Structures are given as structure tokens and as C-alpha cells.
Amino acid sequence: MDITFKNVDYIYQENSPFAHKAIENLSFHIPSGSFVAVIGHTGSGKSTLIQHLNGLIRPSNGEVHIGDFRLTNDDKPKNMKELRSRVGVVFQYPEHQLFEETVAKDIAFGPENFGVYKRDIEKRIKEIIPAVGLSEELLERSPFELSGGQMRRVAIAGVLAIKPEILVLDEPTAGLDPRGQKEIMEMFYDLHQKENLTTVLVTHSMEDAVKYADHVIILNKGTKYMEGKPEEVLTQQEALNKVQLDVPEMIEFLYAFEKRFGLPIPFKRQSVKQLADEIQHAMKEAGSHE
């Protein structure tokens, strides 16, 4: 499903002395099947943006289109429930939302509410459990007896169980250790490709954005600050520094290297190994010319 924002404003507590504009004149288009990273500081409007994606809030002004669903201030789709069954949102620290007696019941809660047959839910659970890196032995355990990392996976499984077409991830790796972070991101990337999902990742990590996203939106104070391919946007050091964001560390190094040696090495999302070879080449060639 495509996602389109057209001149969207969102004002909290509108028409009150506490009115606060969280999003201002925001427009963008995300084609179906993209992996988009939304980056910005606390207060930049990221969370407000994602709450529009499954109709938790509607724009104060402007229009939001999610596939055929249209959200405006005075009009919401009649079939809101269907929208929510097609847009899965993994909120920050999703393990705080676990509540059922067993892992299996917790995962089944979402699809049950959307009227999926019991038999089908069981089938889905069987598919999802290995995909999120859990074992079936845990299904009858209480989710509260599990480790933090396992709880996070159960909560994610609950969202995947509704078989969404759009997957929205709000800092899904916060608080995990480095291995856990990598495993979870690889899992989402894998699912994104296999299930042909449209993925919206809200993150502070420039490294994840550059690694997984094919499109980047940078928000600042509720407005769109930059947008484009990661290798175009995330290389603009000066512009990013202006809003107190950093370029990914590899790009930072490439600029410092160029400054010191006068040898430009373009960033093309190469691996560290490739980069090492390029540095070696560049230095050798420079050496042989002298």
C-alpha cells in the first residue's frame, strides 16, 4: 500500500490555550514496497507522524492516504478496523503491552480481534515463532517469565500475526544489546523482502538507516527537513549538523580521510571490508604518483 501525506498539519489540543503544532505542512509519498527511515530528534514529530498511519489520529489540516483509505480532519474511513488490520505498528518498548497468560494467547489477541479463524491463527503462530527467533516451547509459558529480549519478540510476533501490509516500527531495538539489535533488524529486513511489506522505521540510528532503508525522511521541528535516498541525504554533513544530527560514522571517516589525504572515496554503502580495500588502493596510487 502506498502512503501519501498532503500538506498535513497536526495540532495537539487545538482551540485551547495549550494548542501545540506537532506537524506542519508535511507532504511526502512512500511507494508500496519501500523501506523508509524517518529520522529526527525528540519533538521533531516522528511519533505524531506514525500515529496517522493506522488512523490513531487524523490530520488537523491536509490529507493522509494509506492505500485506498483517506484520512482528513472531518472524514474518517468507515472501515477503520480494516485499515488497522493492514497496518501493523510496533510501538516503542512493545513488551510493555504484553498482558495475556501465555505467549500463544498474547500473539493470538490481535488476529482474534480482527476475526481471523482459530485454525488460521494457529497456523500463523507456527510460521511467526521461528521468524522472530523464538522456540515453540515458549508458547505455553507466561510472557512475563521471559527475558526482555524474548518479551520484545513476543510483542513483535503479536503485530506480525495480523499479517500487515505496512509495518511501522518505532525504535524497535531501543534497550537491546548489540546482538539483539542486529538480530531484530535483520529479521525485519528479511520479512520486508519476503512478504513484500512497506516498512516505516523510526530511528535515531543513522547506521540502521543507511544499512536498511531505500528512502530517508528527516524531520525537524514538525516539518520535513530533507528527503531522498540514504546515500544522497545522509552524506550531507553540514545540513545534518545544523539540526544536530550526525552522518553515519563511515561517512564521517571518509570526509576526514579526504581532508587529510586529499583523496576522495565516494560513499556507496560499501562494506567495511570494501572500504579498507579502497583506502589501500587510493593510498597506493597516490604513493606511486609522488
Next chain:
Amino acid sequence: MREKLIEFRNVSFRYGEEEPWVLKDVSFDIYKNEWVAIIGHNGSGKSTIAKLMNGLLFPQEGEIYINGQVVNQDTIWDIRKEVGMVFQNPDNQFVGTTVQDDVAFGMENRGIPRDEMIRRIDESLTAVGMQDYRLTEPHRLSGGQKQRVAIASVLAISPQVLILDEATAMLDPKGRLEIMSTVSNVQDRNELSLITITHDLREVVQAERVIVMNEGVIWDEAKPREIFAKKDRLREIGLDVPFIATLADELNKSGLRISNEPLNHEELLEDLWTLHSKM
């Protein structure tokens, strides 16, 4: 010889009789004015160590000494004056209705006289750069600002050690920088040991010494440079290695001999420059 501040002697801990051991025979020392980072995968026992240091938990085996005084039920109130702690979630540790009330809370509990309290509120808020926010309500602060107030509240008690238990994990990059520069500032100016429990490699690199926990035991204990030299083995236990250390490794494999285990950009560029001038 530096003076010992915290001593762990053969400490073992588990949360219940049926539960597995979280810490197994752990011994280490932390010195006065030292900055130590504790790293390890989730569940490796890092946070348990922090909670044992100020008597939020007690070990089943072994002893813990703070300033030579053993930590037990009778000493925890003295110990907690010396051991300040800031936790992960900025919203779970704000008790006051304004910034200055929050800083005053800990001091009120310790019966510090009013004049002294006012002086210390001023001092500690200035130390974390929050002096202009005295009367601000907590919900108007960013996560980074809340954590700075939490640090100020701890500093107002003038402890000998400040423990940051993943205190930057929930902050954005800007908030993290705020906290780390605040903390190193404070440590420079005061007699204070610092223990940072973290997954953030930039924080680890700043420490003098690193304790690596793995499955309840100390896996290694050394300077950051020595720790990050063990790249593949660190990855095996689920930890990460700084980008620069990884790049230096790959450069070595590609035939450029990087000798000094660089930890930051400047160090690696310097090494490359030396090689370059010999080419």
C-alpha cells in the same frame, strides 16, 4: 597506589533459590576517581552488580565493601550516601513537581539544613547546566534534560561514586551527548568515581577501564584499547566493536599495517598518515 572505593569479594547472586545464578564468584575493585565502564549482553549480570553496590540487593555469597565498610542491612543508609545511581527511564525517577524540588528531595530525606540545601541545589544544577530550569515542571523537559536533573539530584548528596545504569539508552543522540559531556565535566571537577553500564561504544571508549561481563562472570577487565583488540571474541559473546577498530582490522587484512589499535578517527588517520609518508 590508588585508593580502593568499591570491592567485590567472591560475590554470587541469584534472585531465588530455584533460579539460576546471575553472578558467579565475581571479584573486582573500583578505585577512587576512576571511570569504569561495565559492558555485557542483556542478562549478563551488569545491572545486578549496580544494584548490589548500593544495597538494593544483597549477595547470597561473598562480600561487598564500599570504602572498607561491608554492605548489609545495617549499613545501607550510610552506603547510599556514598553511592548515587541514575537509571534508564527518565520518567521513572522524577519525584518533584519542579526541577528544584526534585533535587531537594534526596537532601530532605537526609535532613540537610535548608541553607545548605539551597547552596547545593544551586551548585549541582549549575554542574549539569540546568540552573535556568529551577522552577520548570518535569513534563516540559526533554529526556536528556530529565536525566541531567537526575544526575544533579544525585550530586547534591555528594556521593563518592555515580553509577549510570544505561542512563542514556532511552535518549536521542543529542541527549546522549548532553549526558556524557555533563558527566565527564562533573567527574573532572569533583572527587568522584564513575561507573557507566552501557551498550554505547562511544561511552565505553571514554572510560579508563572496562569490565566485560558474560553469563554472570567477569570475562575480561582491561583498558578499552586492550578490550577492543579482541574483536572476534567480543562479537562471539554478543558485543559490538567500534567502527574504527573494525576498519583498522580490515585495513590490516588488506595489507596496510595499522599497529596501534586505534579507537577514534584521529588515531586511525594518524596511523595511516605515518604509513603514507613511508610509501
